[in-house]
Amino acid sequence: MENNYMSTWKKSSIRIGTPTNLLAALTAFVPVIYLCTAYGCWPDPSIVLSAWGLTALSFGAFYVVEPVSYYASLGMSGTYLSFLSGNIGNMRVPCAALALDVTKSEAGTIQAEVVSTMAICGSIITNLIATTSAAIIGSAVVAVLPAFINKGLQTYASAAIFGATFGNFAIKKPKVAVFGLAIPLICKLFIPIPAWMVIVCSVFGTVGIARMFYNAEKKVAK
Amino acid sequence: MDYLAISNLPIFWLLASLTIIVSAVQTILFVRQANKATRECHLDPQLPKQAFKIGLISAIGPACGVFIVMVGLMAAIGGPIAWLRLSIIGAAATELSAATMGATASGVTLGGEGYTLTVLAVSWFAMALNGAGWLVFTGVATPALEKLRDKMSGGDIGWLAAMSAACSIGIFGYLNANQMIGAGGSIAVGPAIAVLTGALSMMGISRFIVPRYPKLAEYSLGIAMIIGIACAIVYDFAAA
Numbered sequence: 001m002e003n004n005y006m007s008t009w010k011k012s013s014i015r016i017g018t019p020t021n022l023l024a025a026l027t028a029f030v031p032v033i034y035l036c037t038a039y040g041c042w043p044d045p046s047i048v049l050s051a052w053g054l055t056a057l058s059f060g061a062f063y064v065v066e067p068v069s070y071y072a073s074l075g076m077s078g079t080y081l082s083f084l085s086g087n088i089g090n091m092r093v094p095c096a097a098l099a100l101d102v103t104k105s106e107a108g109t110i111q112a113e114v115v116s117t118m119a120i121c122g123s124i125i126t127n128l129i130a131t132t133s134a135a136i137i138g139s140a141v142v143a144v145l146p147a148f149i150n151k152g153l154q155t156y157a158s159a160a161i162f163g164a165t166f167g168n169f170a171i172k173k174p175k176v177a178v179f180g181l182a183i184p185l186i187c188k189l190f191i192p193i194p195a196w197m198v199i200v201c202s203v204f205g206t207v208g209i210a211r212m213f214y215n216a217e218k219k220v221a222k
Numbered sequence: 223m224d225y226l227a228i229s230n231l232p233i234f235w236l237l238a239s240l241t242i243i244v245s246a247v248q249t250i251l252f253v254r255q256a257n258k259a260t261r262e263c264h265l266d267p268q269l270p271k272q273a274f275k276i277g278l279i280s281a282i283g284p285a286c287g288v289f290i291v292m293v294g295l296m297a298a299i300g301g302p303i304a305w306l307r308l309s310i311i312g313a314a315a316t317e318l319s320a321a322t323m324g325a326t327a328s329g330v331t332l333g334g335e336g337y338t339l340t341v342l343a344v345s346w347f348a349m350a351l352n353g354a355g356w357l358v359f360t361g362v363a364t365p366a367l368e369k370l371r372d373k374m375s376g377g378d379i380g381w382l383a384a385m386s387a388a389c390s391i392g393i394f395g396y397l398n399a400n401q402m403i404g405a406g407g408s409i410a411v412g413p414a415i416a417v418l419t420g421a422l423s424m425m426g427i428s429r430f431i432v433p434r435y436p437k438l439a440e441y442s443l444g445i446a447m448i449i450g451i452a453c454a455i456v457y458d459f460a461a462a
Contacts, residue, residue: 005263010365012255013252014364017248020248021357021358021360021361022358024241025354025357025358027241027244028241028353028354028357030241031237031306032350034237035228035339039339041338041339042340043341043343047327047344051323051328051348052323052348052351054323055319055323055348055351056352056355059320059355062356063356063358064359064363067356068370069389070389070393071364071367071389073390076365076368077256079360080252080361081248081249083311083356083360084311085245086311086313087288090287091280091281093390093393095277095280096277098276099276102276102439103269103272103273106383107386108375108382108383111265113256113259114256116273117252117255117273118256118269118270118274118277119274119276119277121253122278123278123280124249125249125278126279127309128245128309130289132305132309134292134293135305138289138290138292138296141289141293148455148459150290152454152455153287153451155413155454156450156451157286157451158287159398159414160417160419160447160451161420161447162394162398162401163418163450164421164423165394166391166397166417166421166424167422168425168428169387169390170421171424171428171429177391180391181398181399183395184395184399184400185395185399185403187399188399188403188407189403195400198400202399203393203396205392206392206395207385207388209388210385211384211385211388
């Protein structure tokens with residue numbers, strides 16, 4: 001029953017996720033198309049393409065590398081949800097990982113899909129509340145908070161949550177975690193490669209190390 | 223022709239909301255899908271509620287960061303577009319990058335002299351195109367990613383679990399390293415402290431506190447994050 005349901009789940013995820021992600025890609029252009037139409041400020045297409053080219057130079061590889069790397073942590077629904085709503089590293093994955101942990105869900109089960117999907121949905125609501133309230137009352141709030149709190153939240157929130165999520169995994173797989181941190185640190189400190197290559201080395205390097213430990217543990221078990 | 227005044231016109235709030243509505247609708251559809259699966263597979267009905275609550279609460283900390291960043295972004299590119307871009311794919315740094323490239327390609331600086339409505343349009347196009355990169359790739363290729371994961375795990379459930387954990391460890395190792403090493407290969411002490419104290423707090427809470435107070439499990443990430451931020455702030459004061 002479980003296996004049959006998995007394929008139902010996947011079909012339904014694709015039916016929901018594909019049209020919504022593609023639709024969002026299109027609707028994101030509505031404001032700029034209105035701007036150009038209403039104010040007659042259509043830019044030269046070659047300038048738009050070169051602006052995008054410059055941006056794609058920095059981020060293009062991530063369009064592919066990030067979904068591939070995060071897929072195992074997010075699952076199918078989670079991937080559609082996270083790549084539309086963003087804030088993947090600092091909100092979606094940590095919330096999904098914690099929920100899987102607290103509910104003791106096993107990877108690859110329908111329970112894991114349900115739990116990570118719901119956790120990601122919860123985090124999306126929180127983010128929408130944050131961005132919408134910032135739009136309405138943001139300036140007023142920032143004006144009354146002490147400067148060091150503003151700075152702390154802006155500068156350190158991501159670092160702290162990345163560390164905390166890493167810690168959550170590290171405590172379960174300490175040997176793998178050591179390499180998981182060492183590989184990107186070494187790359188960043190000593191090997192001048194572009195950022196997307198560091199991600200690839202980090203993720204696939206860590207998976208390779210995990211495979212070695214896994215095989216070794218299997219041999220010992222035999 | 224003040225580009226910020228125009229960016230903040232009410233019509234743009236409406237137009238920006240279209241994409242946000244798509245995200246909200248998608249979220250609702252996936253919640254329904256999860257609840258349906260819970261019923262049909264006879265899972266504990268508390269599980270989806272609990273998971274939703276965990277997501278809602280654990281995201282509060284980082285959402286406060288997004289709140290503050292958004293105020294800054296609103297000043298740079300206008301309220302409606304900042305609201306749109308931070309509610310969907312694309313962190314503030316990525317969006318500012320794209321907006322800046324728009325200005326650069328037009329031969330001016332973001333918000334500087336010569337930053338006309340046409341240049342504003344280029345910035346907005348660049349941001350929409352950049353975001354579309356992730357949206358189109360996932361919209362089209364996610365089923366293939368599932369096949370890729372199946373291939374990599376080779377049907378071995380134990381390895382699937384270990385591989386998923388390894389992927390996450392690799393990703394967060396990278397994100398940590400990115401925070402800890404600043405431009406030019408030097409160590410960024412403040413963020414490094416946030417990363418390390420965040421990690422150690424989480425490990426400590428998971429190991430020693432949650433077993434005795436299981437209800438705290440849902441808040442563990444948030445607590446560890448606050449400790450990480452607080453330690454980094456203390457360092458800031460000490461180093462100042």
